[in-house]
Amino acid sequence: MLTPPCEHTHTILIAKDEQGEHLECLDCGEIFDVAERGPASPGFNETLSDA
Ligand SMILES: [Zn+2]
Numbered sequence: 001m002l003t004p005p006c007e008h009t010h011t012i013l014i015a016k017d018e019q020g021e022h023l024e025c026l027d028c029g030e031i032f033d034v035a036e037r038g039p040a041s042p043g044f045n046e047t048l049s050d051a
Contacts, residue, residue: 006030 006028014031015022021034 008032 006025008023008025008027008030010026011023012026013021014024019033022031023034024031
């Protein structure tokens with residue numbers, strides 16, 4: 001039984017510098033740049049939607 005790859009749907013901004021913003025995935029703990037996550041979308045609002 002394979003574990004599906006983490007889709008990093010829950011991320012927090014942990015650092016920001018001239019190279020970009022760095023996110024940490026709350027699910028798997030991986031850290032990556034916003035630029036690595038795909039096309040530059042100005043609004044990555046992955047907040048909890050508890051509307
Ligand atoms: Zn993840």
